[in-house]
Amino acid sequence: MKVALSVPGKFHTFDLARELHAQGMLAGVLTGYPRFKLRNEGLPASLIKTFPWVMAPYMANPFKHRMPHQWVREHEHLVATTFGHWTASALPPCDVYVGLSGSSLKAGRLQQLAGGRYVCDRGSSHIRTQDALLREEHLEWGMPFRNIDPRAVAREEAEYEQADCITVPSGFVFDSFVGRGVPPERLRLLPYGVNLARFEPTGAPDPQRFDVLFVGGMSLRKGVQYLVQSWRELRHPAKSLTFVGSPSPDVIDLLKRAGLWPDEARVLGHVPQLELKHLMSRSHVMVLPSIEEGLAMVMAQAMACGCPVIASEHTGARDLFEDGQEGFIVPIRDPAALTDRLQRLAEEPGLRSRMAAASLERVKRMGGWRDYGQRASRIYSDLVAS
Template identity: 35%
Template sequence: MSKPLNIMYASAGGGWIHRASAEMFKLGHQAHLYSPAKNSTALPEANFHRSWSFNLACQPFYRIAGGRYAEAGYHLMFPVWKAWFKRQPHPKCDVIHAVMGSATEPFDVAEKIGALKVLDASNSHPTSFYGFWQRELDIWNPSARVSVPRRVFKRANQEIQRADVVLCASAYVRDSMLYNGIPESKLAVNPFGVDLKVFAPREHPPEKPRFLFVGGLTLRKGLQYLIPAFEQLKKQKPDAELILCGPLNHADFAELYSRWRPIFTHIRSHTHKELAELMRTCTAFVFPSIEEGFARVIPEAMAGGLPIIATHNSGATTVIENGRQGIIVPAWSPSAVHDAMLQMIERPDLCDAMGKAAAARMAQDGSWECYAGRLLETYDAHLSKRR
């Protein structure tokens, strides 16, 4: 690359965009960030644009009923974000990189100034996202509907069509894009990084079997298949424990949560440091998601030395070779999840070896610095086509 790039990052949510902008700034590129969150980067204040109006508009919804209405409030207040972004100064940029759902207004700017339009797809194609989630609702909670408004999926579909590059967080996201007719030539895969200073490998697997899930408690994450699998395991291994770590902020899982509550331990919130410490006490990380992009907790668990039990739909196959760093299970299969957990208990040597292989994989190319390097290569490859 002949000269430093001028890059605009924009997201009404996605915290990884903060890390991407910070890493690019460290590499000597001029990064500008538009976000409602506080400045957690090394960017100068002149390069950081915070949407206080959107942040404050959403706050009441985050505080009501333990955050159960947070997502609804986010979508209800989203016009505040759009209006705020349009009023901001927009420097001339080589690249405008925006998260799917937040990209329409940034892409308007990009098309005026001729910048490369990069869409950060942290979830699967909108058609797959909606379809898989609604399927689970039809089966497990028939009166419910996907909590994300249809207009959001319409907006995301339009952003995909406008993008020059669709940055896929995982191989699963890429596959969903291809299935829905998006040309392979505009797709690039770049899994999220992990802070290796926070997430360090455990010394050895615990004596008591403990399985960990981290994420929002919702049908989309596959808990309706994980908990019955663990219930069966518990009959064989009475001392086993399942820990669900995350908020109950989706009404679609509330009834099942009450029914299955005695089966698992629930931790509602945690800091990154607390999560890293918890991981070091667990046997394996289990994530049988039905629809995802790339769960950032997967590389965090790998860096912590945990073997992974996860579906392709979780994004895990981007960084995990089945049988080496963990076990890839089919989606919608409690029996496969059960068998994988049982294997981790009955084969402690295999559990330990997979955990060490997972940590080694993250040490090799899982850092945020490696993420930034791959991202820069993607920018350069597509910018060079324009020269």
């Protein structure tokens, strides 16, 4: 059996490609990344095809983050359509074609016409669920909402309908598809692998303090608005709150106007992995109250550093740990629940220590990318056999 993959960027597709290549199954991987950025991906150059002509100029543009939203939307549409057309023309012979959602429809149809199988790989919730959750959140907080491009919604829904099956990374994503009418038998749950080689405990939290960590883009999607509310209610004489990841002046301004932003919070931006594992090791808890995402692997990284996690139901947390054992899982948009769990950890050092130890044990049982590749290949083999 031979499997071909396509992805406009890289994401987890190259991790999958390496594992399929190790199994002798990789027909090729097609990407919008320029070849020089793929030298260290551990794959033979002959198995990589690139179409960088639309993606690369955007990546190289130093002003891309200042571009008007409509320009960005048109560029994303251009990337999806041109990459999709090119993939259909360049797809190598294969038994199974796996395309990241959003740009795989044309190649998928051609693959099926040739007698092969087409798998749509979706990394987040159903696109209409994603759009609805984010729209609700922005309306609730009075922040302008740039809805998902209707052309992107139409492309994705056509892919969901056309594909022989849809792979999804978490139970939350799975349920979002079922909730939108997709039959469960057309879905395959395929949680990502975890590479924890660079994450390990490098210290311990200060027992006299209570340090709370957030890692991710500072956005309404990630739920920072609920984290700051809960942190303000947390009672501890030596508490701190640290944000790591892309800062958002707009979100900070919004929270300041609402009287919610804690001026003592530290906003570090992006940090190297070495510094990140130090921060995780020395924090009492990491909080990820996201409104919507597929499977946030930063949770596993924190657990590997002995840092318990409090996460929302919409992060894929249930696919990584058990509520009340290695951490806590709470409903979305529930600052009271966040405050309650934070207060318990702050007041019960023994509970925090037990969860830290349980987290370290749990990550030992998590599958790596090799396990992910084996699970994926079984899905593809069963699809071909059916």
